[in-house]
Amino acid sequence: MSSNEQTGRAGIVLFGHGARDPEWAGPMKRMAARIEETAPGTPVALAFMEFMSPTLDEAVDRLVRDGAGQIRIVPVFLAQGGHLKRDVPLLVDQARARHPDVGMTLVTAAGEAEPVVNAIAEYALAG
Amino acid sequence: MSSNEQTGRAGIVLFGHGARDPEWAGPMKRMAARIEETAPGTPVALAFMEFMSPTLDEAVDRLVRDGAGQIRIVPVFLAQGGHLKRDVPLLVDQARARHPDVGMTLVTAAGEAEPVVNAIAEYALAG
Numbered sequence: 001m002s003s004n005e006q007t008g009r010a011g012i013v014l015f016g017h018g019a020r021d022p023e024w025a026g027p028m029k030r031m032a033a034r035i036e037e038t039a040p041g042t043p044v045a046l047a048f049m050e051f052m053s054p055t056l057d058e059a060v061d062r063l064v065r066d067g068a069g070q071i072r073i074v075p076v077f078l079a080q081g082g083h084l085k086r087d088v089p090l091l092v093d094q095a096r097a098r099h100p101d102v103g104m105t106l107v108t109a110a111g112e113a114e115p116v117v118n119a120i121a122e123y124a125l126a127g
Numbered sequence: 128m129s130s131n132e133q134t135g136r137a138g139i140v141l142f143g144h145g146a147r148d149p150e151w152a153g154p155m156k157r158m159a160a161r162i163e164e165t166a167p168g169t170p171v172a173l174a175f176m177e178f179m180s181p182t183l184d185e186a187v188d189r190l191v192r193d194g195a196g197q198i199r200i201v202p203v204f205l206a207q208g209g210h211l212k213r214d215v216p217l218l219v220d221q222a223r224a225r226h227p228d229v230g231m232t233l234v235t236a237a238g239e240a241e242p243v244v245n246a247i248a249e250y251a252l253a254g
Contacts (some may be wrong), residue, residue: 005191012251012252016205016231017205019206019208019209020209021208021209021212022209023206023207023208024205024206024208024209025206026206026239027205027206027238027239027243027244027247028205028206030244031244031247031248032248033178034244034245034248035251036249038248038249038252039252042252044251067197072194072251074247074250074251075135076205076247077205078143078144078154078155078203078204078205079146079149079150079151079152079153079154079155080150080151081146081147081148081150081151082147082148082151083147085148099156110247110250110251111154112153112154113246113247113250115246115249115250116154116163116243116246116247116250117154117158117161118246118247119156119240119242119243119245119246120154120158120201120203120237120240120243121158121159121162121165122165122242123161123167123201123237123240123242123243124139124141124171124181124199124201125160125165125166126140
């Protein structure tokens with residue numbers, strides 16, 4: 001069977017902006033670790049728009065090689081701004097063109113999700 | 128009494144990077160609303176490093192004018208990267224110099240907080 005779509009597991013790409021400071025990726029690594037802890041065996045990869053590697057294409061290639069048939073691309077961005085409206089959909093379209101047999105979903109920026117908004121508000125109040 | 132420090136309430140500045148897209152500020156506005164809902168009467172202001180207004184100085188001035196004697200500056204950033212290590216402390220020092228009678232605390236980037244990391248991981252898994 002040539003298609004991962006019917007056979008493969010669902011993978012997750014945590015896709016962030018990236019930054020020059022290598023420590024910037026720390027929380028994203030902790031998110032990946034938390035996913036592995038909460039849902040053991042979930043294929044998960046980090047990817048970055050700039051400054052850091054791997055790229056979205058490289059992360060998707062790795063998940064597909066590991067057998068993912070569906071990939072959920074989760075923007076680890078604070079809000080649905082210009083990058084999410086313009087740049088990221090183009091990158092996802094490129095990844096789709098490279099892997100037409102893999103279903104890819106690009107969801108809304110994580111920072112827009114109610115529980116994330118609330119967690120940041122609670123952190124702000126915690127002092 | 129000339130000092131707010133002994134008399135004033137504790138205020139919060141939600142300090143974000145800012146972006147060209149005005150919708151980018153949406154989640155930060157929702158965080159401020161959540162703070163007002165959870166802790167009614169807490170003085171809270173948004174501030175931005177670039178692209179959006181007000182600046183940190185403007186937000187701090189407003190909170191001080193409203194009687195804040197302590198201000199907690201909460202970076203709404205995903206990680207403790209270059210901006211938080213270099214640029215933001217300088218801006219906070221400027222604000223402190225303008226208001227030596229107001230105690231200001233700059234906390235770690237919200238995205239580093241465990242509950243925020245976990246909320247994003249849960250969002251990533253939610254599909």
